[in-house]
Amino acid sequence: MAPGLASSAADNDPSGIATYSLAGAQYGYDMLAAIVLSYPFLVALQLVSARIAAVTGRGLTGNLRKHESRPVLYFAVARFLLANLFNIVANIVAMGIGVRLLCRGPVVLWAVLATLLSIGLQWFVPYPRYARIVQWLATGLFLYAAVLLVVDTPWKLVALRSFMPRLTASKDSLEMLLAVLGTTVSPYLLFSQAEQEVEELHGRIEHCPAPEAAAIRERHLRKTRKNILIHTACSNGTAWFMLAATATTLHASGRPMLTLEDAALALDPVAGHFAGEALGLLLIGSALLALPLLAGSAANSAVSAFGGPHGEQRDRRIAQTLLALMAAGLLAAALLLVLHLDPVRILYWSAVFNGATVSPVIVLITMLSSKSLAAGEIRAHWTLRACSWLAAAAMSILVLAWLTSEIFS
Template identity: 50%
Template sequence: MVRIRPWSLCPLRHEDRPAHAWAANVGAGLATVGADNDPGGILTYSLAGAQYGFDLLWLCVLSVPSMVALQWIATRVGAVTGRGLTENMREHYARWLFLLAVARFLFANTLNIAADVLAMGEAAQLIFNGPVGWFALVFGGLSLAMQWCVPYARYARVGKWLCVTLFCYAGTLLVSDVPWRAALWDAFVPHITWSEHFFAMVLAVLGTTVSPYLLFSQAEQEVEAHPRGSAAVQPGRAPLAADSVQLQTARRETLIRTMLSNVFGALILGAAAVTLHVQHASLAVSRDAAQSIAPVAHGYATQILGIALLGTAMLALPPLAGSAAHAAASTFGWTRGAERDRRIALTLVGLMTGGALIAILLHACRVDAVRACYWSALANGMTVTPVLCLLVLLSRHREAVGALKTHVVVQLLSWLAVMATGAG
């Protein structure tokens, strides 16, 4: 018996383990940190810290409960129904509402892909010197080739070590003169500046913190873990004991993953606050962001930042492109199977190609990676509200999750995130 790789047209022996290029199929750790804090996250957090110091630190801290709740809802919906988020939304909501949410999600994901590819080009320039446009094409093509040919978990085991460079942000806080009392106060007490630019930055930080593409990837990962037709995925039935243990494991890993992601986001923002903000330095191009780690990296700061941007982009692009490809598959109602996998793979190629072309166009228009990543985070923040709203409503839908409706506390925390992004 042969199976078809969902990202390729080559046959796969039954005993081989298939790869799922669009699912962030990794546990808590460096790979998770890198996938959550892609170049858009690194540069947006750096920009927020450079412009507002510690004033936005509370977004990274107070958003943790809501983020855990949203990730857990995505996990449970995927595990219980045996279908991804977009498939569930398509089945249980009006078509126009579903299409609106998916269209906004696809737009934000494509812009995010373009920003990350452009950031890879600038990152390579920081390391090797050379033309940004060519580097963006080369590394964008390399990412696509790896998604097509290499199991995500396999190359994530290598790529995650590039994310060790993110610990330099923690090092900056350790060696710098940090006003810890003020920082802790700002971490738990919201500080509001009533200006359009401030609220735009709040929305951008929320957009890169919520990372809606990871919610879709999380649900798809659970679908793969609980094939359709098992007792665990029949709506209205309680899961078997083994499945209950698996759901508890998923809950624990969701908590660890979210906390790690937000901790590193806070470290990046804090490092920029004690360097760029204190020095009143501007963050106009990605090279300027290297000053956030200069206290520990010294003369190698630009190269280390380049490695961090490259590593996180390579880890984030598969779930970015894959979640968008799955959303497209659900929009057209493709039946699960080998043919659907082929179409998803081709859609993924189209999205990656389109993102790379947009990145080249942005570079030709002299748009740097900092602005592109900020615009991408802002687009995520502006488009995520309908997706989150449908996700929370889905967790209450008895036809979708049966007797395993989400706990009221989890729902309240999730609605808090919906209101926060909507108000922004």
């Protein structure tokens, strides 16, 4: 259960929680199909990323540096850094709100203190060790499933909308769909997946003969395939429960969601007077789990884009870049809070930005998986490449439709 909880909380960070809650409160069950139908595409993209990294021994940025032109590489890395920085800012803001839900007080102060805690954990404690403890702050995710069991849920309608969406071509609904898909198909998951494969395999096959290394790699990829199928199901399932529970409570009763305090009302049927505290712990826990992945993958990508040293010197550069990203995120978050920008809008627009800019990243990853030099003797199966191309096409069409509606609305 623990790996499923940790990955569900990290994948569904505060930006995802706010976005799914907004989607459920405003559109009811209409967006459920986006979460269900995106599952095979997200699995395919992660498997493609894992295969590329496992065979080449390099992360996605390292492969882009070797096989793509410098302008394409720098465009992809700049987009990735900007998106991750936007997400870091959103998570820091959410931590401040989360602490305020627990003990009141100034949001800016809580955001600063929570960020310093996150930096300290990232710097001094190995991620797997502290994730085993922090993940239990995110047990509030289970409350969304409990809500559906204790309230009057129209299960036939829920099942229908899970596979047959009801969407309009309006600007607002297209934008919400873009946000839901943007927080579901997040690029940092793909880059983190690739770097994880490199770290886990490098030490095991570095000094092995070629046949033995190939056998180890194959066994590792089979295990990775199983893990991806399970943790993506946990992540998407958690998102599905959040959206459905919010639709069953807030949308059904006609309550608007204007603040994160409003989002906590979705947990009232099971948490009662402690709904705000439960959501606060969930925001803090999911942010603490997601921030190392966001900052770490962005720092790794930035350092890999320019090549340079290996070993401890490279690790030192990654650590310094990670600190710089966290510091920049903290400054930006504090500024936004001082200016009294709506925290829900910050979280929501982080998801919209991800959705609006993810297509080029998917295209580049899929192109890498098609090159024999990049994927070697176990290049990605044609079904995985087909799913990846379909995902890129669907996101591109959605972005064009949204931009068109923005222009002509």
